[in-house]
Amino acid sequence: MVAVCDPDRSLQAREREDAARRGEPLLTFTDLRELYDCPEVDAVVIATPNHWHALAAIWACQAGKDVYVEKPVSHTVWEGRKLVEAAARYKRIVMAGTQNRSNTGLAAAIAHLRSGALGPIRLVRGFCYKRRPSIGMVRGSRPIPPEVDYDLWCGPAPKGPLLRERLHYDWHWVWETGNADIGNQGIHELDMCRWALGDPGHPARVLSAGGRYVYEDDATTPNTQVAYFEHPGLPPVWFEVRGLPARADIEAMDHYRGVRIGLVVECEGGWYAGGMGGGWTYDRQGRRLTQFSASGTETHPRRFVEAMRDRDPRKVTAPIRMRPSLQRAAAPGEHLVSSRANGAL
């Protein structure tokens, strides 16, 4: 690692100190355009808030850098398409941070299911049951931390007042910068659902319902959501997001056939239940058949480096072409809350 860029100077300082402890030199920048001018930089890892992903990646391609970009690769569908075009035009290696694509155990499970071992697939269910507490509610706008260059932090998003307690992380729960949990943690599991279907293109029909229940806070994205995806000639996909616990008086989350964050693939002769941590197939009576252990996820960044060294996009296990997203699809009425997350394909 030769350089770090962050509009929060306190985070630059933290990285400089870590590098100094390792005895390594480290360049630090506040504006990533200055980092992109650096000839020492061959490739960048983009772990910004979502609203910056596509632009930062496109600028990197234009500057001749290869790109590892965190999921979701774009905040909107259109800008995802522009990133795909930029990667092709500038002949850059661009890989998405959907690291489960390098999980050989999950790959084996999906190949097993797609071979028809449990009969035809009838329905694919994705789950993101992950506890998300209230982010609180502020009275009026909050001061921007002095160490943050707020103009750069906002980048392409509107530069409005900070209407929540915490600038960092909670941007996930505001539409101008985030994509709700279906486009955050959920993108991993939705990606698995698409994988189980054989990586079809976009769905032809999508529907979503939900809301932000129990809390009144500064977030605008749903904490409870169900979404339906229909690809012509393929089994339907249902995706469920829950940020609330199983009951009001406990903190534990619900599960479906043992899965809280993962997928259940229902086949004519049984089902698979699992995810990034591994899983099992079951027969129709619920008896365990075959275990598929998790392995290989940690090799994901290495796959990126191998693809870069060989200049071979075929070695990219998570190409961006497979990750367009529709999180911001539409809704009727004035309340766009859950329905704006209609897609996330």
Next chain:
Amino acid sequence: MEHFERAREEIAALPGGEDVFRRFEEHLRANGVDLEKSGVVLGPMLEFDGAVEWFRGAWAGRRANPLLHRRDRPPFVIPERV
């Protein structure tokens, strides 16, 4: 906000939807949510044309397609031609 009965009807009409909505409803009631009062935000069934990455149908123009794009704040703008 839509009445939750309408959401139930629309979702239950989809393959696998009846079970999905039943568990959705049970989960929220276990968290003390009065769905009759709170309602459900229900999006329309959107039809997507993957070839051009654009929605079609009644909700496409005014509501759905604008959300596929974001008006970037200058100078942080992704150009039409990259």
